[in-house]
Amino acid sequence: MIYFEFLLLIFLIFCAVGTVFTRNLLSSIIVFMAFSAIMSVIWLLLESPDLAITEAAVGAGVDTILFLVTLKRIHALKGTEKDEK
Amino acid sequence: MKNKSLLHRFVDWVNGDVADDRPGNIRTVGSLPEAKPPKEKPEHTDPLRHLNRQIAAYRVSAVLVCVSLMLALTYTVLCLPTYNDPSAPTNNEVSQRYVEQGMEETGAVNTVAGMILDYRAFDTFGESTVLFTATAAVLFITLSKHTKEWTERGPFADSSKDPILQVVGKILLPMIFVYGIYVVLNGHLSPGGGFSGGAVLGGGLILASSMFGQKKMVRVLSANVTTGLSVACLLAYAAMKGYSFFTGANHVGWEIPKGTPGDILSSGFILPLNICVGIIVACTMFSFYSLFSQVEEE
Amino acid sequence: MLDLQTLIDMRYQVVAVILFCIGFATLFLHPNLIKKVIGLNLMDSAVFLMLAAVGYIDGGKAPIIVDGITDASYYINPVPGGLVLTGIVVAVSTTALFLALIQRLYYMYHTLNLDEILLLAKRSEHY
Numbered sequence: 001m002i003y004f005e006f007l008l009l010i011f012l013i014f015c016a017v018g019t020v021f022t023r024n025l026l027s028s029i030i031v032f033m034a035f036s037a038i039m040s041v042i043w044l045l046l047e048s049p050d051l052a053i054t055e056a057a058v059g060a061g062v063d064t065i066l067f068l069v070t071l072k073r074i075h076a077l078k079g080t081e082k083d084e085k
Numbered sequence: 086m087k088n089k090s091l092l093h094r095f096v097d098w099v100n101g102d103v104a105d106d107r108p109g110n111i112r113t114v115g116s117l118p119e120a121k122p123p124k125e126k127p128e129h130t131d132p133l134r135h136l137n138r139q140i141a142a143y144r145v146s147a148v149l150v151c152v153s154l155m156l157a158l159t160y161t162v163l164c165l166p167t168y169n170d171p172s173a174p175t176n177n178e179v180s181q182r183y184v185e186q187g188m189e190e191t192g193a194v195n196t197v198a199g200m201i202l203d204y205r206a207f208d209t210f211g212e213s214t215v216l217f218t219a220t221a222a223v224l225f226i227t228l229s230k231h232t233k234e235w236t237e238r239g240p241f242a243d244s245s246k247d248p249i250l251q252v253v254g255k256i257l258l259p260m261i262f263v264y265g266i267y268v269v270l271n272g273h274l275s276p277g278g279g280f281s282g283g284a285v286l287g288g289g290l291i292l293a294s295s296m297f298g299q300k301k302m303v304r305v306l307s308a309n310v311t312t313g314l315s316v317a318c319l320l321a322y323a324a325m326k327g328y329s330f331f332t333g334a335n336h337v338g339w340e341i342p343k344g345t346p347g348d349i350l351s352s353g354f355i356l357p358l359n360i361c362v363g364i365i366v367a368c369t370m371f372s373f374y375s376l377f378s379q380v381e382e383e
Numbered sequence: 384m385l386d387l388q389t390l391i392d393m394r395y396q397v398v399a400v401i402l403f404c405i406g407f408a409t410l411f412l413h414p415n416l417i418k419k420v421i422g423l424n425l426m427d428s429a430v431f432l433m434l435a436a437v438g439y440i441d442g443g444k445a446p447i448i449v450d451g452i453t454d455a456s457y458y459i460n461p462v463p464g465g466l467v468l469t470g471i472v473v474a475v476s477t478t479a480l481f482l483a484l485i486q487r488l489y490y491m492y493h494t495l496n497l498d499e500i501l502l503l504a505k506r507s508e509h510y
Contacts, residue, residue, distance in 0.1 A: 009398045016405045016425055025417055032421055039428055046395075046435045047445045048464045049276035050197050053268060054471050057284035062370050063424070063475055065291055067417070069377040070482045074489045136505050140498055147411040155404045162396045163389060169441040171456060176440065180462050181455040188448050196446035196458070201465040212469045219476035226483040276445065280472050366472055373479040377486075 005045060012038050029067045036060045192353045193273040201278075202358045206326045213322065213362060216369045217315050224308065227376045254296040261289035269363035273355040279362025286363065287370025294371070299378060308375070311368040318361040325354055325361075395436035402429035414496045416485045420478060427474040431467045438463035 015035040022028040036059025043051040166173040183200050193199030201209050265285035272278030294302040390397055402425055409422025438460035446461040485495070492500045 005394065009394060012398060013401055013405075016402055019421055019425070020405060020409045020413065020418065025415070028418065028421065032424070035425075035428070039432070042432070043435065046439050047443060047459050048435055048467070049445055050195075050278060050281055050464060050468055051431075051435065051471070053277055053281040054284055054468060057281065057288050058471055058475050059428075061288040062284060062291065062373075063478060065288075066373060066377060066475075066479055066482055067420075069374065070417070070486060073377065073486050074495065133502055133505060136501060140501070144412065147408075151404065151408045151411060154407060155400075158400045158403065159397075162393060162400050165393070165396060165437075167392050168395055168436055169392075169439065171440050173437070175437050175462070176455075176460050180438075180460045183461050184446060184448075184455045184458050185453045187461075188453065194448050196448065196461040197464045197468065200461055201469065205465065209469060212473055215473055216476050219480050222480055223483045226480075226487055276447065278468075280468050284472065284475075369476065373476075377479075377482070 005042075008038055008042055008045070012042070025071055026068075029064060029071070032067075033060050033064045036063065191355065193355045195273055195275060195278065198272050198278045198355060198359065202355050202362075203329075206329070206358070209362065210319075210322055210326065213319055213365045216365055217319060220312070220315065220369050220372050223373060223376050227379065250296060254292055258289060258293055258296070261285060261292065265289055265363075265367075269359055270356070272359040272363075279359040280366055282359075283363035283366025284370060286367035290367060290371040291374045294374065294378075299375065303375065306371065306375075308372060311372045315365050315368045318364045322358060322361045325358060329354060395432060395439075399429045399433040399436065402426075402432065414498050416488065416495050416497060419497075420481045420485070423481070424474065424478060427470070431470060434463040434467050 012035065015031055015038060019028050019031045019035060022031060036055060039059060040052045040055040043049075043055055166175075170176075183204065184196055187196050187199045187204075188194065191199035191203035193203065265282050265288075267282075268277035268285060269279060269282030272282065290302075290306070406422040406425030406427075406429060409425065410419050413419055413422065440456070440459050443459035444457060446458040446464070448458075488500060489495060492503050494500060494503070
């Protein structure tokens with residue numbers, strides 16, 4: 001079990017570094033979503049199912065949607081440029 | 086004036102009477118300051134050089150602060166009581182009391198729900214108010230003359246009917262809503278509660294909004310409706326906990342029914358408080374999305 | 384003091400510190416505003432991980448009293464769980480507030496780079 005914990009923790013750090021150093025904003029947000037998903041598994045390992053539910057709904061769901069809508073509004077998503085048509 | 090002590094000069098400086106003792110400066114404390122000849126500002130010719138220097142200085146100092154913080158935090162963490170230690174100072178009599186007598190005193194089977202909705206209910210009330218305030222702030226920021234139109238289909242599928250979204254949404258949407266309502270209603274008996282279930286419900290509302298289109302969704306859940314629901318739930322929460330506090334925080338004269346797993350209508354005030362918090366959280370999440378996805382007309 | 388066994392024992396805390404520092408450095412040093420918000424979220428997650436790890440007791444169950452066992456050593460500490468639960472939801476609302484402000488800034492300056500925004504603001508101040 002401890003190896004699984006180490007795997008998750010190392011993956012967590014990789015995701016954090018990847019989120020910061022990715023140049024494309026969209027992929028950076030997707031990696032951040034993966035970060036939240038791993039985080040919710042870690043909450044389960046720490047015996048906090050309340051936190052796992054909340055993190056999965058909030059971090060991987062609502063937070064990502066808010067970031068994506070912001071990218072859409074500032075025309076940073078590919079193919080949604082308003083004057084491109 | 087030369088004999089003035091440091092303290093006096095400091096007091097004068099604070100009061101705005103600049104005492105300049107340099108030779109050649111004949112201005113005294115009481116006199117009006119002469120109109121200085123307008124110095125030619127070097128930054129007026131190149132205003133950006135100053136800023137660039139500031140940005141560089143900011144970078145260097147930020148790196149220094151980051152490195153020092155990293156060292157300090159690592160040192161501190163290695164001095165903390167070890168992980169997994171049952172005798173760590175965090176596992177003190179507070180958590181012991183919450184676990185051992187929480188069921189009798191609050192009636193909640195889920196100790197976390199009992200803690201945040203009974204022992205620390207005032208704190209949770211503050212958090213709900215923070216959510217409401219954040220909604221109001223986002224409303225103020227995004228509100229302008231140009232953002233009044235909602236698209237027919239939502240921000241991600243405004244060109245055509247997206248078949249993936251429709252098919253997957255039809256399968257997932259009932260499940261998400263049933264799960265969210267289950268989590269809210271069983272918050273005192275099983276993991277979950279108002280915050281978790283409200284977040285799930287908010288995600289479901291966002292999915293519904295992008296499936297059916299913003300216009301249809303706004304007809305059902307407009308900004309007025311979500312704000313009204315949030316305010317009503319906040320007031321209901323305040324009324325219930327106010328009653329509980331004013332009667333001595335122990336529900337005087339009223340034996341708290343203990344929660345029994347499987348029986349939703351047990352354990353006193355925890356269930357309606359959970360429902361209130363859940364509605365507030367769901368309305369907050371949905372109104373963030375609907376405020377963000379207004380389309381500016383040009 | 385700094386040996387491998389300590390690091391293995393304190394793995395959650397050490398990872399929390401590393402995440403906090405990554406988030407802090409991003410918040411201070413990355414010029415992109417969206418990346419700054421992501422860095423703030425990383426800091427949030429690190430603090431939550433730290434809190435939950437402090438409350439964990441080896442072999443403890445989630446604090447849901449089902450079998451009538453009310454012995455405190457049988458469950459994990461419920462206090463950090465409650466703190467983190469409210470914290471996660473409040474973190475989302477602060478994120479939404481920052482994103483709304485970023486949208487506003489983008490409408491004014493048409494860029495997300497903080498340095499460029501500062502330059503543009505300075506220029507419009509002077510000319």
